[in-house]
Amino acid sequence: MVDRSRVIPLLVACAIGMEMIDATVIATALPAIAADFGVHPLTLAVAVTSYMLSLAVFIPISGWVADKFGARNVFQVAILLFLAGSIGCAFSDSVWELVLARIVQGIGGSMTTPVGRLVLVRTVPKDRLVDAMALVAVPALVGPLVGPPLGGFIVEHFNWRWIFGINVPIGILGLALGAWILPRDDERTPTKFDVAGFAFMALGLWLLMAGLDTAGKGVVGWYVTVGMLIGGGVLLWLYIGHARRTATPVLDLKLLAVPTFSSTVLGGFLSRCGIGSLAVLTPLMLQVGYGFSPLTAGVLSISAALGAMGAKSAVKGIVRKWGFRRTLVVFSVATGLSIMPMGFSRPDLFPLGIVVLLLISGVTRSVLFTAMQTLTYADVDEAHTSQATSFASVAQQLSLAAGVAVGTVIVHVFAGLGFQQPGTGLPTPMAFAFALVVVGFLSMGSVFSFAALPKSAGENYLPGGPKKRPAAPVAPSLNAIEGSVVELEPDPDRSVAARKR
Template sequence: MALQRTFTIPLIVACALFMEQMDSTVISTSLPVLAIDIAVDPISLKLALTSYLVSLAVFIPISGWMADRFGALTIFRSAICVFMLGSILCGVSQSLPEFVAARFFQGIGGAMMVPVGRLVILRSVDKANLVKALSYLTIPAMFGPVLGPPLGGFITTYFHWRWIFFINIPISILGLYLATRFIANARAESVAPLDWVGFLLSALGCSLVMMGLATAGRHLVSGDISLVCVVLGSLSLVAYVWHARRTEHPLIDLKLLKIETLQAGVGGGSLFRLGIGAIPFLLPLMLQLGFGFSAFHSGLLTCASAAGAMFMKTIAAKFLKRYGFRRVMIVNGICGVLSLAAIGLFTPATPYAVILIVLLIGGCFRSLQFTSLNAISYADVDSNRLSQATSIASVAQQLSVGMGVVLGGFALQMSNHLQGHATLVSQDFWPAFLTVAVAASFSIPMLMRLPPDAGAELAGRGPAKASAT
């Protein structure tokens, strides 16, 4: 039974995470060709990435409530079905609005699929084995980013980009079978009423702000409409904060952010992901449009980062046990920022071996940081509040990654404009990578505020710390 909780269940959830990760990396590699096929500016395709992330941010907060109310297995299987249908809709899209809408619908499935699966693990595994269980979860899932870029590049180069969405069908069917066989349909004994007002305010706030920022530059709507979206979205988020402080059962309990480790994991993690989230958008564009590589060639280089990340997952627990969360996250975070900035130094003359080594080592740094941030967030959260904590961490993660895409796209657009280039060229990319690296560096001061013994129980370095209530 202990083996099933620590090993089998994480691997089943990893099936869903594998599908989601592979899907996003496959799309990133195909963006330049996809832009030509549907006749849009490549930078405007940041809408395709952000619409999916907006959908995650909107629906993740109710995923925990739905799992408690209807059962984890019921929601997990339903989410896989929605994700599969969304993939099919993406594959048959004929225009940018259709593709963006299909990605948003696909995101509804992703919003339920991965967070509910993570919640199952958090409730099934004791804290002493949590880091190990999360590593089991992410090792198979990392095959998605490893296989995604070369697979997406191969399909795009030698077949058609539409076929990349149909590979989710057999994976979804496998996930449905494994979930049905091994995951119990556990429900909470008592479930608070859903905060519909909070849901509407947070949904409007997240979606309007993200879409307003993503459409800035008149890629899909006018600048005035983008500005109105940002203003209305910001007001909705402010209204949600006011509402959450005055309702008994808020959709997202912001009071949990008083927990020091959760605050560091969410705040520091969001800033770090803000920079790293731009990589899947900027790197394929640089390699293909800036350096002239084919989609397949670009994919082969891009997967080096994921290969490094997958390797690091196997030894992350040993680093944390020896050095502790705080020291690892500070030193490794600095290395991760520097590796991100180093990508901007690539030129068409840079040897392939150098590109591979930088991406491989950078993937190791980013992987260790994400594993540490994901684990430390739940170090001091008691079991009956894990659903809320998971929602907070997941929403912050998706919004920060989406903002990274927006920031990277804006920096690339400004660099291209200020340098007076008619199309994207290799010189346009280094300012964009420098910008997102600076953004990621702001995570370090937040992590430095953690006490030296933060997450000692998770790292296996000391006795359990009393959970926050």
């Protein structure tokens, strides 16, 4: 008889791996897709941001959906949606067809990781749960390493459509295995769903991000862009008022009254924007600016992920020695400084230069993101852990999407100022170089929020800290830190897992 407790973690890990690789594989394929569609490569940034925004919008409701319809059913539907979106991407013939398919992928992806982890919690014996969770965490580390070079290899030797086609056999296998091996759920009663709040938040975020994505790129008229930005702002303002009057809002804004939470979630927004920009601008600069092949660009791009993985063992010692405030201040500045010179490294003459800078950037962001994630939940009590994890996950996805949108707009602006390649209108290397300087300064903006933290912030996670800790802290102690967010898709599952504690 099949041991479900061993097979189910493998199934969940494969499903999450499919999502994680797909999130990073597209960056090196953007120039090829743009050439096929006859559009500017920077325009294709919307294919990245639309996916991230779908994750941000639908992550908060994943727990409610799982309780309402059953984790098994939702996990299967999530794989099916992701599979359908992948097929749609592979057969797209225009930017907007690709965007629509990426949105469908994002909806499926928003459920895959959190509900997949929830399936583990409900089906795997407690004495095996740690090993199961460790296996499921592997794709988050492997995705950023495999995705860029895999995308480059497929584009260079086959066709860009196959970067989405490879999901099809994996998805079909996952559906078949899930139908066979996943047990049916016990009946559960979900909490009341905030329909109005979800509508305000979802539409507001979509309009705001669409406005950022189209700003200055000539995709739509300027008045349309301004209208989307204003409309998105108005809807989010309406959500703020609604959330204050609702007992169970989609995102609880009262959490912003917790200093450590607001500082790391809102203050850290700019740091994540910088990393989001870098993940897309680097392969674009290498291919569009310097003429590197997709495979070479993909291989060079993984240097940051290697640096992040190599640095994770040092995080505990750094935070223990310096404390959270100093660590966040120093490494937010260091991350911004590591981004700024990348465009001037002349990878066409000295490829090792950008490799070293990407490695350094990976190291600094690994320390920064791990410290931020740990401190985020330091002062959040048990009653609010579910809302806090949802809020943090949404903010992470939004910051990465905003980084991609803003970064490509900045490149477009510099290209419009004259930094264009003759005859093609494509940005020159200097357009990317100046844009990365701006992105680096933007990333360092988080330092003001971190510097305002009290020196004692997070001391309950440090040796010699106060014995009294917040009720049921949801962040791991520094002894339990196993890794850091090194991928474009930060782990969104904590909202569901916390909800079941």
